Ligand SMILES: Nc1ncnc2c1ncn2[C@@H]1O[C@H](COP(=O)(O)OP(=O)(O)OP(=O)(O)O)[C@@H](O)[C@H]1O
């Protein structure tokens with residue numbers, strides 16, 4: 001079973017405006033509300049690609065209820081812990097030629113709620129996959145991901161972590177199966193700006209030396225690089241297309257990678273499906289459907305067990 005955890009999920013209010021003028025009333029040309037949060041996006045794409053998962057995390061208020069209902073409509077199983085106060089954040093995604101995002105802080109996650117999550121996670125079994133993705137509200141300690149992995153270590157659970165800075169660095173010693181920083185996040189972790197592919201490989205290797213098994217570095221329109229636990233390095237350019245909204249491309253890549261790996265057991269195929277799935281999302285207004293993903297493939301879908 002695959003479980004995704006989103007500590008700070010959201011409703012994503014995605015709008016198009018011809019031109020964004022600060023200080024003025026701006027009118028949209030298109031708008032929609034989607035279920036958001038990195039782990040939730042992974043669950044949606046997994047569902048689109050035929051894998052069931054359970055979306056965990058914390059929700060609050062009427063926005064939280066709406067989020068849960070929407071995820072169910074997208075075919076996702078959910079078991080969120082309800083918070084007593086506040087409301088699930090609404091993140092605003094503005095497409096005006098370039099993309100601008102305004103992400104909310106999110107509600108306070110109480111001690112009881114955190115405890116309830118640990119109890120849920122205690123039900124995980126050997127070979128289950130646990131995806132921890134996204135930021136945490138600033139009311140939580142920055143070692144919360146670490147505490148989860150420490151709690152679950154030694155049980156044969158495969159960890160996937162898509163997070164930045166300390167959240168990610170602190171879990172490496174628990175040997176996550178997959179981590180997926182983008183090139184900017186990778187540089188930030190070491191206080192450097194990475195310009196070349198060779199530099200990206202050098203720093204991705206450092207994350208492996210610190211414990212990660214497979215390191216997938218996404219580079220938006222420049223594609224991605226995968227360093228596998230077998231010591232192989234794969235590089236890929238993305239397929240060509242028109243970018244409509246790249247929010248969730250990284251989450252789609254994680255879900256595509258997992259699907260490819262679960263279906264074929266091969267890292268190269270997992271990597272290719274991850275790249276194509278990320279791009280398929282970037283070329284849509286929201287997360288890609290299976291049809292969008294298949295349409296971008298040069299290989300036949302059966303190659304990936306789709
Ligand atoms: N402009 C683009 N053109 C083609 N493919 C893209 C583009 N942007 C993203 N992708 C695809 O999606 C993958 C992940 O994108 P990106 O590096 O932007 O992830 P991310 O920074 O984690 O994104 P997010 O946090 O918004 O989910 C890329 O490796 C690529 O395959």
Ligand SMILES: O=P(O)(O)OC[C@@]1(O)O[C@H](CO)[C@@H](O)[C@@H]1O
Pocket residue numbers: 008010012035036037038041091101103133134135136247248249250251
């Ligand atoms: O604030 P975080 O947790 O870092 O990111 C949240 C978020 O931007 O990530 C997803 C895209 O990856 C969106 O659905 C969501 O709004």
